[in-house]
Amino acid sequence: MKTDFSFPHPVLGSNDDIEGKxxxxxxxxxxxxxxxxxxxxxxxxxxxxxxxxxxxxxxxxxxxxxxxxxxxxxxxxxxxxxxxxxxxxxxxxxxxxxxxxxxxxxxxxxxxxxxxxxxxxxxxxxxxxxxxxxxxxxxxIPKEDEKLGLGNIFKFKTHDNSDKALEVDATNDEYIEITYPPLNGEHPHTYMFKTYPWTAYNIFILPALEEAFRFIDEQKETASQFKWFNVIDKLLPEKERTGNHFIDAQILLEGEIPLLKSYKEISKN
Amino acid sequence: MKENIQILSKECCSQLLDFQSSEDLRKEYNKASFNTKHLEFLNIPTDYYIDKNLELPTGSKKDRSTADCESSIKIFQELKNLTPVQANDKRLWLSLTHDRFFSYTIRRWGIDSSTSANTIIDRFFFEGASIETRMRNSISRLWWAAKLTYDPNRKDEFELTKLLWSKQDLFQGLVERTFGTYENVVKAFLQIYADNNQLTEDQLRDLYKSLNSIGGVKLLSALSYKEVKSELQLIANHKNIELYA
The missing domain is CATH 2.60.40 (Immunoglobulin-like)
Structure with a gap:
């Protein structure tokens, strides 16, 4: 090792101070x-x-x-x-x-x-x-899917008018798309995720996950090629799924089920 | 009431960083609040909550250090459980500077239409892996300064945080060097300063420089708190700097 500073004594590995290494x-x-x-x-x-x-x-x-x-x-x-x-x-x-x-x-x-x-x-x-x-x-450092992985698999889009219902499309490779009705140009989900995140989770994410599990069951081969599939499959592997898509969507997150978290945040506020 | 902090998507962070090539986006940094149409959040509940009414003081030119210190403690208390890996997530800091603390950042750094692109990048973004990056972003600098100095074993847990913010030179000289990330060194150095607040900026600079040189030939991170204090005492003797305690 060539150093650009001097030690006050010989050091093994520094320039040719000492024979050997x-x-x-x-x-x-x-x-x-x-x-x-x-x-x-x-x-x-x-x-x-x-x-x-x-x-x-x-x-x-x-x-x-x-x-x-x-x-x-x-x-x-x-x-x-x-x-x-x-x-x-x-x-x-x-x-x-x-x-x-x-x-x-x-x-x-x-x-x-x-x-x-x-x-x-x-x-x-x-x-x-x-x-x-x-x-x-x-x-x-060897990388692993981060804990926030779930956050990277949803994409939010707006319908062109507010009469249309919430829709979920799990047929895309990269994202599960959630299309919501707009409200005077505002984006209700952004406000809801900040203020009542678990309630928003129940309204937007649970149906999306339920749809994703349904798609996985019906078109397993296609789904397994999708990017979002890897995240879902890692968080709730097939052997741990119940087969009931709505229940699987709820238990995908560890700990309390979203319903109770939503109840707590609404009753607390 | 606590508010869940939403995280921006990676794509959104990249688009924001491209503000120089979009006049529309560049103008946002002259306004009192950032137009949320430019912000795409991940929209999942995160582990981060901040009091909805939390305000960070910016202070006047005279008492900026006091205001920064107060903000530093407040931010750290709100985000105390942030892990170091989470604190490295640019999406979190960009979310805070572009949404919840956008107006604070504008006021604290006097951002307006004449502000250079580099200053906007320094204060609103989180580019690079260096210590400077962490100490430039308007909010991460507050959190990191408290994180590096917080000591639950002291009567006043933020005693060292207050000392760190008490002198601008102390902040730059100590925290923006590699040894500023060694808990033993930061705490020993600040304790020496607490016991010797007669030290001038030149004397402090002498101490940093000499300790930095010693870091070339000794493994500072392997020293105990007491050993770092002894090294500083030896430097002071050598430099004819009088130290008490």
Whole structure:
């Protein structure tokens, strides 16, 4: 690693300060059940006897810093084989910085593998001083359908006059279209979703989901090619469906059924 | 009474960002409220609720920091349970700046027809993955500043938030650097400032710069709160800056 700043002592992995190098292998997986991203320290390779000694005697130790620039979160792990981070805390990619740090104060630090330019000088290093460094690595985080997925599958349109009834069309690939009657150029659903979201859910989304389940039952092969199908199928897989489209639409959301949520929000206000 | 915050669709966010090529859309940023015909919401209940009567003060030039601090605490209290991933969702922040807090944003930043496109992008949008992006959007900056300084273990949970907003220089110098995202560093730094509010802006700048340099050779995020305070004390000694406590 070529650094543009100077350490006050030789550092393994920085320019040619010290003969040898170190390397780590990390694996990253997503655990759907616990909703965690798991970083596994597969291997720490050090090909320098002096650093082997420092690590074995616990005079120095490996630290992993994981930084997510999207969520402004930093985690620092010391000597841990497995590091778990809740998936609500991390997104897009992370920067992984691996360092070997001194674990003690006043450590006499010198070895023949140090560059001869140091002239056999002895250094004193203190706790948390960096003794080894690797290039920072940017790693993408495996993506999963976000929790708000349901919000991406409906499209609202207006009828050309207010005499027409609410309609649902689930035959399109990308969106389930909900067409509503306009009211003097206003869009009642926008106001309703803000003020009485669960009531609006009962009026607009439940019939749309019911229609979507009916379409899935009647034209399974076609439906399974649609984008919206993936979201619905993930939220309520086939084996968990009752076969009653209206009931399935209600239980698609976890927790309380929308009717009770709507009752609570209306009675509270 | 709480109002459910509706989220704009991704397509709508992209269309809004294209405001420079639509005169109709550009004009919206000179008005007191944004015409909702340009806003396409997802229309599903979200986890975000905000008090319907919540008002954010903008303050005058003189007391802007106080107003920002008050707004910061209010927004954070309303959206306390937002996860960091949710707080990275541009649709949420664009929804807030274009709908619920459009008029606040216009007033707070004095937006009018002479305002540059870059300022509109900074204050109403959420483009990029940097710390600056989070600290520029009119509403996300308020939330993030409180999020980084909120400390439930203190008698006044927002003591550090108030300190952060007390000096504009403190906000920029501390939060807009990478170490500004390390809880141990932010809290130690602000505590040092709380105990030493005689520190001048130049002295504070010396402390940031030196701590930043130390970050090149030490892993600041691995230090404890006490260790960060010791590092700051060492820097102060070296720079002949007198610190108490």
């Amino acid at each position: 170190f390397n780590v292998n990390l694996s990253i997986t997503r655990e759907p059940e616990t909703r965690e991203i798991v970083f596994k320290f597969v291997k720490l390779d050090v090909n320098n006897d002096y650093f082997d000694h420092l690590l074995n005697k616990e005079l120095a130790g490996p630290f992993v810093k994981i930084y997510c620039s999207s969520t402004l979160n930093t985690w620092t792990f010391y000597n841990q084989a497995t590091m778990k981070i809740n998936e609500d805390e991390i997104i897009n990619h992370v920067d992984i910085d691996v360092r070997i740090l001194s674990l003690v104060d006043g450590l006499e630090y010198f070895h023949e593998s140090f560059n001869s330019q140091y002239g056999k000088q002895k250094f004193i290093v203190n706790k948390n001083d960096v003794l080894g460094t690797l290039d920072k690595e940017r790693v993408p």
